[in-house]
Amino acid sequence: MAKPVSIEVWNPNGKYRVVSTKSMPGTRWINLLIQQDCRVEICTEKKTILSVEDIVALIGDKCDGVIGQLTEDWGEVLFSALSRAGGKAFSNMAVGYNNVDVNAANKYGVAVGNTPGVLTETTAELAASLSLAAARRIVEADEFMRAGLYDGWLPHLFVGNLLKGQTVGVIGAGRIGSAYARMMVEGFKMNLIYYDLYQATRLEKFVTAYGEFLKATGEKPVTWKRASTMDEVLQEADLISLHPILDKTTYHLVNKERLSKMKKEAILINCSRGPVIDEVALVEHLRQNPMFRVGLDVFEDEPYMKPGLAEMKNAIVVPHIASASKWTREGMATLAALNVLGKIKGYPVWSDPNRVEPFLNENAPPPAASPSIVNAKALGLPVSKL
Ligand SMILES: NC(=O)C1=CN([C@@H]2O[C@H](COP(=O)(O)OP(=O)(O)OC[C@H]3O[C@@H](n4cnc5c(N)ncnc54)[C@H](O)[C@@H]3O)[C@@H](O)[C@H]2O)C=CC1
Numbered sequence: 001m002a003k004p005v006s007i008e009v010w011n012p013n014g015k016y017r018v019v020s021t022k023s024m025p026g027t028r029w030i031n032l033l034i035q036q037d038c039r040v041e042i043c044t045e046k047k048t049i050l051s052v053e054d055i056v057a058l059i060g061d062k063c064d065g066v067i068g069q070l071t072e073d074w075g076e077v078l079f080s081a082l083s084r085a086g087g088k089a090f091s092n093m094a095v096g097y098n099n100v101d102v103n104a105a106n107k108y109g110v111a112v113g114n115t116p117g118v119l120t121e122t123t124a125e126l127a128a129s130l131s132l133a134a135a136r137r138i139v140e141a142d143e144f145m146r147a148g149l150y151d152g153w154l155p156h157l158f159v160g161n162l163l164k165g166q167t168v169g170v171i172g173a174g175r176i177g178s179a180y181a182r183m184m185v186e187g188f189k190m191n192l193i194y195y196d197l198y199q200a201t202r203l204e205k206f207v208t209a210y211g212e213f214l215k216a217t218g219e220k221p222v223t224w225k226r227a228s229t230m231d232e233v234l235q236e237a238d239l240i241s242l243h244p245i246l247d248k249t250t251y252h253l254v255n256k257e258r259l260s261k262m263k264k265e266a267i268l269i270n271c272s273r274g275p276v277i278d279e280v281a282l283v284e285h286l287r288q289n290p291m292f293r294v295g296l297d298v299f300e301d302e303p304y305m306k307p308g309l310a311e312m313k314n315a316i317v318v319p320h321i322a323s324a325s326k327w328t329r330e331g332m333a334t335l336a337a338l339n340v341l342g343k344i345k346g347y348p349v350w351s352d353p354n355r356v357e358p359f360l361n362e363n364a365p366p367p368a369a370s371p372s373i374v375n376a377k378a379l380g381l382p383v384s385k386l
């Protein structure tokens with residue numbers, strides 16, 4: 001018998017019981033659920049990461065849907081518990097769902113939602129912030145200043161890299177990778193090289209058009225290249241940002257051998273998932289190459305860092321905050337709630353998860369659809385005609 005978990009209840013007499021494993025930003029997501037006759041239970045346990053046992057207790061005997069977090073292990077145990085409780089809907093409050101065993105969800109007929117689109121620009125902006133902070137050694141300089149060590153301007157003080165005219169490399173040019181690439185190309189006039197399993201046609205067109213604009217105004221045009229191997233990006237780029245999903249093909253994509261192919265003064269940014277980089281190999285590489293710099297939002301054993309990383313001056317580390325803007329986090333909560341609500345109400349699945357704006361308009365009711373269900377096809381769910 002699992003131990004009870006503390007909760008806060010909204011609309012106690014609602015017909016459908018929806019559980020959120022965490023408090024989420026904003027109130028729109030709660031109101032949307034309440035308006036559709038849901039009783040909303042929000043876990044108020046103090047600990048940051050809930051165990052599978054905690055979540056089983058939250059699900060209880062009757063539960064129509066759960067909104068969960070990327071820190072939770074959603075597999076056989078939780079999907080079978082949800083199914084036993086009569087639930088057929090789960091949504092991660094995240095676009096990445098490497099914490100979810102979708103096959104297990106399929107086995108129990110549970111729809112799995114995620115929250116694409118609403119975090120694209122916010123995450124890309126954090127990757128751009130880390131890129132600039134690493135290139136211009138902002139964190140080191142800030143520490144130096146606060147330590148009272150600044151005693152006057154010097155020609156060699158915190159000399160970093162100029163981005164303009166250098167090459168930005170993007171691994172995984174999907175929604176976020178492409179948004180980041182556009183920021184770095186347009187903002188800093190960097191040339192682009194990218195590697196993805198698919199062609200990023202819109203991104204290529206954007207860089208071509210921007211290059212033509214620069215040329216027409218008498219400036220050196222920017223260029224783009226789609227690399228046929230990831231190693232080509234590692235060898236050619238001065239700044240590399242990782243934006244693939246985490247799966248078997250991207251686990252330790254950046255390892256010791258690949259790090260050795262990068263330029264000695266290159267900058268590596270990771271705002272995807274920690275295990276995309278072999279972090280032990282990275283710490284060793286940072287030690288051996290003091291001019292190599294890294295900006296990390298995610299870690300292999302999150303929330304922990306591999307030994308030695310925290311001491312490296314050439315590493316900037318932040319606690320998985322890439323999607324942390326108010327608008328984005330409130331939007332993620334809304335999309336996650338609507339994924340669950342849509343399944344409970346028997347709505348179809350939205351036809352294009354890249355076009356989620358209609359769900360985010362606070363001045364209009366959201367469409368009667370689940371914004372993004374990743375296993376819609378496997379479950380044979382109907383698709384919205386809107
Ligand atoms: N740090 C943070 O707070 C955040 C992290 N993320 C992470 O970013 C990931 C990407 O998000 P989106 O851009 O929205 O997804 P997306 O699906 O639009 O883009 C992922 C891209 O990776 C590519 N890809 C897949 N396997 C690859 C491989 N082996 N080599 C190269 N490219 C490969 C895909 O073809 C796709 O273009 C999420 O899955 C999530 O893990 C997302 C949001 C916030």
Ligand SMILES: O=C(O)C(=O)CO
Pocket residue numbers: 070093094095096097119320321322323324
């Ligand atoms: O949406 C995701 O995948 C995240 O990592 C949230 O920040």
